Amino acid sequence: MKSETTYYPAVEQSERLGAFSGESVPRVEDKRLLKGQGAFVDDLWMHRQGHVHFVRSPYAHARIVSIDVSRAEAQPGVYATLTGEEVGVLQQPYFQMAPEPGGLMKDYCMAVGKARYMGEPVVAVLAESAALARDAAELIDVVYEPLGVTLDGVGTIEPDVPVIHDEIGSNVAWHGVYDYGDVDWALENADHVVRIDRLHFHRFSSAPLETTGALVNWDPGTGVIEFRTNNQMPMFAAMFIGPAIGVGVDHMQFSSQDIGGGFGIKITSYTYLTALALLSRKAGRPVKWSETRWEHLAASAHGNERTFLDIEVPVMSDGTILGFKVRAFDDAGAYLRYEPLGAVIWSQVVPGNYRIKHVRVDYTETLTNKCPVGPNRGYSRLQHLWMVERIIDIVANELGFDPVELRRLNYVQPEDYPYETPNGCIYDSGDYPAMLERVLELIDYEGARERQRAALGTGKRIGIGIGSTLDSGTNNFGQSRIINSALPFSGNGEAAVVRLDLYGEVTVTIGTTPQGQGHETTAAQVTADILGMSPDQVHVAAGYNKAANTYVGFSGTYASQFAVTGLGAVMGAAEKLRGEIVKVGACMLGAEESDIELADGFVRLAANHEAAIPFIGIAATVFANVAELPGELADSVTLNCRYVYRPPFTVPDHETKTGKLTLTYASQIHAAVIEVDEETGLVTILDYAAVDECGRKINPKIVEGQVHGAAAHGIGAALYESFEYDSDGQLLNATFADYHAATALDVPDIRYDDIECPSPFTPNGAKGMGEGGGAPLSTICSAIEDALPEGAHIVFDTHNNSERVYELLRSAAAKGPRGVEVLSR
Amino acid sequence: MAGEGGAVNSIEVTVNGETHRVAVEARRLLVHFIRETLGMRGTHIGCDSGNCGACSVICDGQLIKSCMMLAVAADGCEIETVESLGDGPDDLDPIQAAFKEHHGLQCGYCTPGFLLNTKTLLAENPNPSEAEIRRALKGNLCRCTGYVNIVRSVQAAAEALR
Numbered sequence: 001m002k003s004e005t006t007y008y009p010a011v012e013q014s015e016r017l018g019a020f021s022g023e024s025v026p027r028v029e030d031k032r033l034l035k036g037q038g039a040f041v042d043d044l045w046m047h048r049q050g051h052v053h054f055v056r057s058p059y060a061h062a063r064i065v066s067i068d069v070s071r072a073e074a075q076p077g078v079y080a081t082l083t084g085e086e087v088g089v090l091q092q093p094y095f096q097m098a099p100e101p102g103g104l105m106k107d108y109c110m111a112v113g114k115a116r117y118m119g120e121p122v123v124a125v126l127a128e129s130a131a132l133a134r135d136a137a138e139l140i141d142v143v144y145e146p147l148g149v150t151l152d153g154v155g156t157i158e159p160d161v162p163v164i165h166d167e168i169g170s171n172v173a174w175h176g177v178y179d180y181g182d183v184d185w186a187l188e189n190a191d192h193v194v195r196i197d198r199l200h201f202h203r204f205s206s207a208p209l210e211t212t213g214a215l216v217n218w219d220p221g222t223g224v225i226e227f228r229t230n231n232q233m234p235m236f237a238a239m240f241i242g243p244a245i246g247v248g249v250d251h252m253q254f255s256s257q258d259i260g261g262g263f264g265i266k267i268t269s270y271t272y273l274t275a276l277a278l279l280s281r282k283a284g285r286p287v288k289w290s291e292t293r294w295e296h297l298a299a300s301a302h303g304n305e306r307t308f309l310d311i312e313v314p315v316m317s318d319g320t321i322l323g324f325k326v327r328a329f330d331d332a333g334a335y336l337r338y339e340p341l342g343a344v345i346w347s348q349v350v351p352g353n354y355r356i357k358h359v360r361v362d363y364t365e366t367l368t369n370k371c372p373v374g375p376n377r378g379y380s381r382l383q384h385l386w387m388v389e390r391i392i393d394i395v396a397n398e399l400g401f402d403p404v405e406l407r408r409l410n411y412v413q414p415e416d417y418p419y420e421t422p423n424g425c426i427y428d429s430g431d432y433p434a435m436l437e438r439v440l441e442l443i444d445y446e447g448a449r450e451r452q453r454a455a456l457g458t459g460k461r462i463g464i465g466i467g468s469t470l471d472s473g474t475n476n477f478g479q480s481r482i483i484n485s486a487l488p489f490s491g492n493g494e495a496a497v498v499r500l501d502l503y504g505e506v507t508v509t510i511g512t513t514p515q516g517q518g519h520e521t522t523a524a525q526v527t528a529d530i531l532g533m534s535p536d537q538v539h540v541a542a543g544y545n546k547a548a549n550t551y552v553g554f555s556g557t558y559a560s561q562f563a564v565t566g567l568g569a570v571m572g573a574a575e576k577l578r579g580e581i582v583k584v585g586a587c588m589l590g591a592e593e594s595d596i597e598l599a600d601g602f603v604r605l606a607a608n609h610e611a612a613i614p615f616i617g618i619a620a621t622v623f624a625n626v627a628e629l630p631g632e633l634a635d636s637v638t639l640n641c642r643y644v645y646r647p648p649f650t651v652p653d654h655e656t657k658t659g660k661l662t663l664t665y666a667s668q669i670h671a672a673v674i675e676v677d678e679e680t681g682l683v684t685i686l687d688y689a690a691v692d693e694c695g696r697k698i699n700p701k702i703v704e705g706q707v708h709g710a711a712a713h714g715i716g717a718a719l720y721e722s723f724e725y726d727s728d729g730q731l732l733n734a735t736f737a738d739y740h741a742a743t744a745l746d747v748p749d750i751r752y753d754d755i756e757c758p759s760p761f762t763p764n765g766a767k768g769m770g771e772g773g774g775a776p777l778s779t780i781c782s783a784i785e786d787a788l789p790e791g792a793h794i795v796f797d798t799h800n801n802s803e804r805v806y807e808l809l810r811s812a813a814a815k816g817p818r819g820v821e822v823l824s825r
Numbered sequence: 826m827a828g829e830g831g832a833v834n835s836i837e838v839t840v841n842g843e844t845h846r847v848a849v850e851a852r853r854l855l856v857h858f859i860r861e862t863l864g865m866r867g868t869h870i871g872c873d874s875g876n877c878g879a880c881s882v883i884c885d886g887q888l889i890k891s892c893m894m895l896a897v898a899a900d901g902c903e904i905e906t907v908e909s910l911g912d913g914p915d916d917l918d919p920i921q922a923a924f925k926e927h928h929g930l931q932c933g934y935c936t937p938g939f940l941l942n943t944k945t946l947l948a949e950n951p952n953p954s955e956a957e958i959r960r961a962l963k964g965n966l967c968r969c970t971g972y973v974n975i976v977r978s979v980q981a982a983a984e985a986l987r
Binding site: 032292 | 830850852860865866867868869870871872873874875876877879906907908910911914915917921924925926928930931932933934935936937940955958959960962963964965966967968969970971972973974975976
């Protein structure tokens with residue numbers, strides 16, 4: 001099956017990394033963050049700024065009959081208001097990534113004509129202080145005519161439900177069938193077919209501790225809009241905002257320094273940035289907005305909710321899983337915002353960690369009267385990967401296979417790499433069997449099985465669960481053409497500048513928007529290795545600044561790619577600078593370039609370390625004493641080296657829905673031992689372990705921290721965190737008092753280990769990581785199912801609070817349908 | 826800074842050893858007083874409902890959430906914020922140094938609250954068990970670290986301070 005043409009062109013991997021790359025160098029960022037000296041968006045201010053408060057729809061679906069702002073505008077300290085009606089004139093609907101029918105959607109930065117989810121902004125008020133803006137908001141009279149709501153991500157396609165966007169004509173935004181291999185053949189020829197009625201991936205958010213915010217100034221003199229904001233993908237935001245309000249990207253300036261977590265949720269804040277820009281222009285002032293927690297949980301973005309129906313799994317008698325067939329309904333909420341990219345992004349990991357060959361996914365992106373979704377950590381892959389892991393455990397249970405052995409049998413094997421998936425993605429490297437073995441050691445698998453037997457009859461049931469997962473990184477944006485052939489996107493990239501400054505300082509700027517991932521530290525590590533110096537001699541600019549001219553269209557921090565794209569750009573720029581330093585140094589030392597080496601911040605002769613020039617000597621000559629250099633040399637160096645890293649992608653095929661969708665495939669395997677209280681359904685985690693593989697690690701401590709954090713998000717979602725809407729579309733838990741963000745008591749100690757399988761496709765052997773792939777969702781579900789008595793219903797939901805576990809425990813005695821059946825021949 | 830409207834009261838509050846006599850609106854929260862009136866931005870806001878602990882400060886020796894207290898109620902109080910830790914702008918105290926060494930922070934937004942929580946905990950209990958540490962930290966949310974390295978940082982700080 002494999003042919004050379006399915007691989008990428010050979011990559012030259014840097015041999016200079018090593019002295020510092022690979023070491024847990026302490027983070028540069030920490031000092032300012034520990035001292036309270038960080039600069040988060042709410043810490044910024046401008047002269048004459050006003051504060052913004054949004055009046056939001058109390059209804060999930062309502063026509064806006066009238067808005068009267070006169071009482072608010074008459075208040076002392078109130079500068080201006082902005083209504084949806086005004087927005088309808090001042091803004092063109094955002095560009096849509098969906099083809100028709102979803103592409104017909106008219107989406108604005110605030111509700112125009114009607115509100116489509118509870119919390120949608122209806123009016124913005126600008127006042128001297130946040131408190132006065134909030135007071136004034138109370139005086140704004142909005143008359144609503146409530147409309148019927150549609151809330152179920154599957155039922156919303158039925159003909160009799162209210163249509164959210166009249167221009168679309170139904171609540172189906174996108175539909176497509178992904179058909180790989182021959183699933184009909186597999187179902188006809190399998191020894192067993194396991195049928196699963198329904199699996200449901202619930203709605204939650206990684207909810208960064210810092211909410212969304214911005215300080216926006218539309219400068220009337222220059223016409224430049226300055227956005228100081230914690231948006232994590234600013235050039236993507238610019239692509240949406242620019243055409244919508246008729247402003248060129250050259251007239252938009254974005255910057256951020258410290259961002260208090262993002263996890264993808266801060267990608268789609270472009271709607272709020274648009275509203276703030278319009279309000280700034282209207283008021284002739286800078287405007288500042290800091291979202292409240294309630295606003296964040298109700299109306300920023302939620303993770304995608306997905307329902308899988310009618311799953312059929314062909315299995316051979318030896319346990320070989322041939323494939324699966326499923327209908328998937330992804331609930332985007334009220335607007336498409338980043339969707340329907342999720343409708344293709346899951347296909348980066350079609351077979352999960354397994355050698356599954358025959359797959360058909362009938363995928364529908366639907367609309368409901370709920371908060372729009374955004375790319376939450378593990379975006380769109382974790383939903384699919386969870387379903388695949390559920391399939392593995394359910395097949396093992398139903399057909400009597402050991403869940404460990406079934407995984408071993410079906411895993412992609414170490415000798416299979418590079419491994420081509422049924423849709424043409426190339427898994428770069430890995431060793432899942434070794435990771436599985438290690439994670440089972442960490443939880444003492446055999447000992448846990450003994451504890452499980454010993455616990456029977458005590459009122460506590462022990463369950464052991466495994467979750468295998470992938471963290472596909474470095475997107476090929478060409479995959480967007482699989483959902484819409486007309487989209488002008490493909491490939492990916494990131495930019496960096498490495499410069500030797502006037503007094504010999506090495507400075508680095510990157511197009512990324514770090515939110516805690518330690519980019520300043522790791523960028524300094526690779527730069528130091530390439531330039532022969534120490535990381536503390538390298539200054540990496542904190543945060544993102546568009547004015548630094550270090551960005552491409554995909555710049556930002558998202559989708560597990562910094563170690564490849566960000567560091568790839570930094571390494572390329574550092575190599576260019578190295579070349580220039582060597583060239584100037586050779587000239588000044590009267591030597592050949594091949595005789596030169598860089599060490600300790602000096603250019604020197606490899607054969608005679610006394611013949612050396614410090615970097616300041618090179619910089620001072622080029623910048624301020626340039627007449628001493630031969631003209632030809634002076635013309636060829638700038639010491640200001642920009643490099644754009646470009647992964648070697650081609651455009652995927654729209655018709656067959658195939659191609660190389662991501663460059664790297666980091667993986668994690670988790671295992672848990674849990675205790676379930678038979679009387680209450682309460683789940684307690686007794687042991688938890690995670691084994692990570694993300695290629696070559698630049699800073700192992702940072703990698704381990706990312707694994708911990710992603711594991712905590714998954715554990716929180718599996719047991720505690722779930723957005724709950726009532727039948728009117730009211731979100732019932734939009735504060736941290738109600739939405740139980742996992743605490744130090746909820747997340748157990750996580751035993752950690754790693755293995756390293758360098759990627760052959762990246763310039764440094766690293767793989768992007770950080771999203772984690774949602775392993776705990778699979779692991780906890782696997783463990784709960786393992787703890788249930790014989791004859792219980794399958795674990796069908798990602799979220800299993802004690803009430804749901806209690807019902808599952810009771811389902812065994814009820815002897816009702818179990819949500820699964822097996823057909824054997 | 827901008828006014829909030831409503832009644833104004835004069836209060837005297839000592840923050841990190843410096844006494845401020847200031848007129849504040851009755852409805853101004855202590856966290857907004859610290860951040861906006863005094864311009865000290867190390868104390869953060871994460872939830873508005875007393876659940877996340879990003880705004881934690883020490884008030885007369887007690888750990889409190891400064892979004893749950895009105896500034897006028899702090900009249901006569903001694904407040905310690907994150908800016909009080911360490912000697913001068915570049916020095917890390919043993920708790921801060923432990924968080925750095927053990928990667929007890931990622932984005933850093935929750936960090937000031939965790940540092941002050943740790944300071945209060947270790948003042949009361951210099952040798953806490955892991956369970957005691959986790960119980961003490963339960964009122965502070967971190968969305969980045971999964972708490973694993975925060976617990977390790979607190980353990981290391983306890984050892985350094987003993």
